[in-house]
Amino acid sequence: QGCEGDMPGASSDSLNANKPILFGYLQSQYDYTFSDPGESTFAFKRARIGVRGRAYDDFSYYFMLETSPFIGSSGDAYIMDAFITYDKYSWAKISLGSYKQPFSLEVATPCHSLVTIDRSIVADQLVAPQRDFGIGLFGGNQYTKLNYALALMNGRGLGVVDNNTNKDIVGRATYKVTNFLTLGGSFRYGYPNTNNTTRSTFGGEFAVVLNNLKVQGEYIYDEGDYNRAAGGGCGATPVELGEKRDGAYIMASYDTKWNVQPVFKYEYFDPNIDVKKIGYQEMMTLGFNYFVNDKIRLQVNYQAHIETHINVDNDMFLAQVQVKF
Amino acid sequence: QGCEGDMPGASSDSLNANKPILFGYLQSQYDYTFSDPGESTFAFKRARIGVRGRAYDDFSYYFMLETSPFIGSSGDAYIMDAFITYDKYSWAKISLGSYKQPFSLEVATPCHSLVTIDRSIVADQLVAPQRDFGIGLFGGNQYTKLNYALALMNGRGLGVVDNNTNKDIVGRATYKVTNFLTLGGSFRYGYPNTNNTTRSTFGGEFAVVLNNLKVQGEYIYDEGDYNRAAGGGCGATPVELGEKRDGAYIMASYDTKWNVQPVFKYEYFDPNIDVKKIGYQEMMTLGFNYFVNDKIRLQVNYQAHIETHINVDNDMFLAQVQVKF
């Protein structure tokens, strides 16, 4: 539930030595916005460094800093995912600390393994705060048919204590229906600001793997109170939300034999279902990933932003080189 | 004088390789305050990561960041203890950098080895700034009868330069009178704000170890000017102080054979000796430590806050899991 796909401190890291493993990744990026006048910049997307390891047989830990100036409130380094996991029982692993809310396939995808540079708008806007303090129960792994996660979280995000007694309940479960199809659902029932006002969020997801073709999609519906200060995911600017809001995406990618993976994604986000004209947006992302080796990845995306009401010149070209260590 | 009990880079770390050792610890915590309405939150207490090591025979170094959002002024990661030590002569080790003021047994206790989750109020309020820039002379170790520390420090705390020419003198000495009894004293004479106004602080301490029972106590007296901006220890909110103030605690713990260590602590703090009624507080802490192994510790405390003048509903329940790496 940190930024890694699997549980921290997997056996492949030869953790028997019980030494902390230094790890992280850096995403160096060039962005061009086709506005008038245009904008362009070199920047970082994510820049993470941390340690993880095993504290004897039944406990592991994960401790990661985000150092990108463009994620977080101040631009300095801060603690992002950090938790202690009691993993004696693979169907009831318990994690205490800060980590991602277990909601949505794309949010759960490690930040260095996203197929497009940005997560979908709906994931960044509605699964917010994406990271939170809490205690969680986790079961399954990449080889099991069923995977589940259930967490009790502050609901206020990182860097702050909870300001109410009620905790948010967040959960997600996925099931491999067949060899090529996985279905899943997520929910969150929380108290973003006070003990009296609530927020309910639901999500559905599917993932299909047919030889080299992967198709995945998600729909997220959200209603009730929300915390403007919690921010959007991964540095996204949070937008004003109405009482009810939703969004969805569908994404297809194909692994070619040249380590190049073309990707296409269509998505929409509606910040206020009751008021159709304002804020509704669609986006198409066209791009490819080139895996130089398992540590270096080049990611190129063109984002066609589509505003149905009043068009804005805000298409973007993004190119990113990532190194993992 | 960092967050470790012993000198950084002890031989058990097989430092002959002269490689920096990555180390740290994470304290994940759940707090419940019995106020009306109640408050509860998941959070971190401390989240530290750093390196230490040896630079050939006579020099060692220690470099640690505090990343907990709840300690320090901004919530981001910052450098806390960092110093270079010339340790050729075990009776005159010299350290240059930032570290804890050598004052009080409880302040000197490594933050991951405290018997209760919080230090005593008097240590957090009067030994402030707990950490400072300076140069110090240290002698003795855990096996010697005598231990002493004497430091010349800015007196302004971390993150700022000194604003006056005079430096603070801080010192502490302890002596093992018998196998089971250690007595000690601390003093500080400083210039918290200007070259003209001074502050004087004195402390006395004892520690008794009788088989599995440990009892320790301290009294601290402090008078004169103080720097409101220096903050309290470990994220404690500094209170207004009068011209003279003092406080004390006594704490007993017992090591049972089940790796459970019950602890009881009684303490008082008087921020203004001349005005008895306002601000005076007592606290009783009842709790236990459970050492799962030498890296994982569970710490549970109930804090009964006693205000003698006007009672406030502010008792607290604290539960912490700590991993060291």
Next chain:
Amino acid sequence: QGCEGDMPGASSDSLNANKPILFGYLQSQYDYTFSDPGESTFAFKRARIGVRGRAYDDFSYYFMLETSPFIGSSGDAYIMDAFITYDKYSWAKISLGSYKQPFSLEVATPCHSLVTIDRSIVADQLVAPQRDFGIGLFGGNQYTKLNYALALMNGRGLGVVDNNTNKDIVGRATYKVTNFLTLGGSFRYGYPNTNNTTRSTFGGEFAVVLNNLKVQGEYIYDEGDYNRAAGGGCGATPVELGEKRDGAYIMASYDTKWNVQPVFKYEYFDPNIDVKKIGYQEMMTLGFNYFVNDKIRLQVNYQAHIETHINVDNDMFLAQVQVKF
């Protein structure tokens, strides 16, 4: 182009293991200013920690945080130099990320290998921002006669995105004319604030090595717009600049057989060439470096500040102990 002299991940680090290498250094310092009243403080100069390594044959990475509270805007830890390098062709290495602008010998000198504690005023004031986001081409190494660097950079410094489309071009080339003489030049043509206003900077340098004696000097000329918010190098307070400004230094050092290296430096800086009387300053630095071993260095400097118009009592004594790891 990070804080290391050579490329990150040199073979001497036995990088075949492809493990990230933890490295950094700490500079603990005591400063005394001969003002009236005097000022003195213990503090850090730089406190850096990071990782570097190799991602298979043709890629290396470098990821370093600055944690000194006295460099940067907020006092907290932040990402400073971080880049991914494609180094298959030693005459056309490509780096993407944040690093120093390739301008001036003294700016290029690793921060832990400076001969005087401070860089020259002209380097700190006119090669600003000293660090920036960009993409660069690098050729040569310490054994080749020619070395060159050419970078396309935001021109806005760290922590912010570029606010204009045009990128700055920065370059430097050096050539070993004979065994003992190296000549070099630097240029920068940039857009500090908008697409319309430009800045042009030129620099010339020489370095002579005659047995144990080293003499180096630089002249830097700069004109046009500049960005006040970009700050001076290494925590230097940026001064107001006129339309044209320049500065120079000459520095001599001598390696004695006792590991002591005396150093003398003379420099001047003119923030506004057209207005001679205001802001013009000269400085003489007298000091020595004592290399205890290759990880520990003591550096002592006396800075005689000379204001030709109105004299100010601001001479400084600086003493620094540095540990590298």
